[in-house]
Amino acid sequence: MRFKFTDEQEAFRGEVNAFLKDALPSDWEGADNAIDDESYEFGREFLKKLAPQRWIAPAWPKQYGGLELSHWDQVVYNEAMGYARAPIVNTAAVGYLGPTIILYGNDEQKAQHLPGITSGEVVWCQGYSEPNSGSDLASLQTRAVADGDEFILNGQKIWTSQAHYADWMFVIARTDPDAPKHRGISYFLMDMKTPGVSVRPLINMANGEGFNEVFFDNVRIPKTGLLGELNRGWYIATTTLDFERSALGGSAGVQRTLEDLTRFAKAESDGAGGRLWDKPLVRHALADLWVSLDVTKMLSYRVVSMQARGLVPNYEASIIKVFSTDLIQKQARVGLGIMGLYGGLWGDGPWAKLRGRLAKSYVATVGTAIAGGTTEIQRNIIAQRGLGLPRQ
Numbered sequence: 001m002r003f004k005f006t007d008e009q010e011a012f013r014g015e016v017n018a019f020l021k022d023a024l025p026s027d028w029e030g031a032d033n034a035i036d037d038e039s040y041e042f043g044r045e046f047l048k049k050l051a052p053q054r055w056i057a058p059a060w061p062k063q064y065g066g067l068e069l070s071h072w073d074q075v076v077y078n079e080a081m082g083y084a085r086a087p088i089v090n091t092a093a094v095g096y097l098g099p100t101i102i103l104y105g106n107d108e109q110k111a112q113h114l115p116g117i118t119s120g121e122v123v124w125c126q127g128y129s130e131p132n133s134g135s136d137l138a139s140l141q142t143r144a145v146a147d148g149d150e151f152i153l154n155g156q157k158i159w160t161s162q163a164h165y166a167d168w169m170f171v172i173a174r175t176d177p178d179a180p181k182h183r184g185i186s187y188f189l190m191d192m193k194t195p196g197v198s199v200r201p202l203i204n205m206a207n208g209e210g211f212n213e214v215f216f217d218n219v220r221i222p223k224t225g226l227l228g229e230l231n232r233g234w235y236i237a238t239t240t241l242d243f244e245r246s247a248l249g250g251s252a253g254v255q256r257t258l259e260d261l262t263r264f265a266k267a268e269s270d271g272a273g274g275r276l277w278d279k280p281l282v283r284h285a286l287a288d289l290w291v292s293l294d295v296t297k298m299l300s301y302r303v304v305s306m307q308a309r310g311l312v313p314n315y316e317a318s319i320i321k322v323f324s325t326d327l328i329q330k331q332a333r334v335g336l337g338i339m340g341l342y343g344g345l346w347g348d349g350p351w352a353k354l355r356g357r358l359a360k361s362y363v364a365t366v367g368t369a370i371a372g373g374t375t376e377i378q379r380n381i382i383a384q385r386g387l388g389l390p391r392q
């Protein structure tokens, strides 16, 4: 079987590529895994360039600022963006919160929040995990208590990506401590500037301020900030997670780096009068990566084809999460082995091979296996729902 995009889809890819050529600097090599203030600001400016085309959230319905792209058109768009290593800002809002508001929000909430996302002006973060609640998220302890027209929020979140830049947070909290744990949780939309919210950055292994601790000290959220029904937030929160795990077209960035690595092996000396490429071990390692890339891409096309037929992927999305995490970690590990000691240098200097991309990826992708549900949790889902194995 041969997969092929239509002529119209290839023309669309060309349109996105032409836009990117204009919108990004000519020597653009891509955003780093370790976000700093400068790259974040660059990303926000980039959003403003996407907005006039309605390309911030092209999958969304037209009435909410999108283009209603088909699932396959979204793949084309995401592949072009990924291959160009375009800046990624506000993924949580575009990819998962916005679609959740479209499903569960009332008219006022849609009117208040969706335009700010599609114009690139309002950035969101996701307040789910707590110090003792990650995989077992429903055990969360942050409390929200009704008080007149408001809820009063107290507690703590952790690992909140980009909270130090975000304008708003979607946050889940316990509103009925006496109910079974999944039934006493509610989902709130909260302005990060509300008094009582404090953010403390955590430095990750890639030396970046990627995520944070967020503390709530008597934070007053107006009742209009409650999304969906009181105490039904768990079901809304898992819808958000489904959107998070079904991201499409993510392997294009890996392909670009694999092309760079293959070119590198063909050009570089092995230090003994030949090229790295002449060594069978190097060629086999690269071939293995190319095969893994193709497998990951086909698995993700399988999910797209399900979505295009109106089916809801479940354990199939978990399979992609496991495979793509494994692929990106393997690429960093194998790539560093091929490049030798210079591959371990970071930065733009002449000795840092491929601008230190794989060295940074090596440390940054440890977190990829944890974020959005760990690899072990995905394997549990595949075992139970995909293979029908018992829970214990």
Ligand SMILES: Cc1cc2nc3c(=O)[nH]c(=O)nc-3n(C[C@H](O)[C@H](O)[C@H](O)COP(=O)(O)OP(=O)(O)OC[C@H]3O[C@@H](n4cnc5c(N)ncnc54)[C@H](O)[C@@H]3O)c2cc1C
Binding pocket: 125, 126, 127, 128, 129, 130, 131, 132, 133, 134, 135, 136, 158, 159, 160, 161, 162, 210, 211, 366, 367, 368, 370, 371, 372, 373, 374, 375, 376, 377, 380
């Ligand atoms: C880069 C990054 C970004 C993140 N961004 C956000 C964010 O923006 N917002 C947010 O809310 N959270 C975020 N997180 C947090 C993330 O969702 C949690 O770290 C994740 O859900 C795991 O929870 P935990 O860290 O508490 O680990 P735990 O749940 O304590 O797990 C510890 C270990 O035990 C294993 N384990 C746990 N339960 C089981 C089980 N039932 N079966 C088998 N193994 C199990 C896990 O796989 C893991 O290896 C982020 C994390 C990372 C790394």
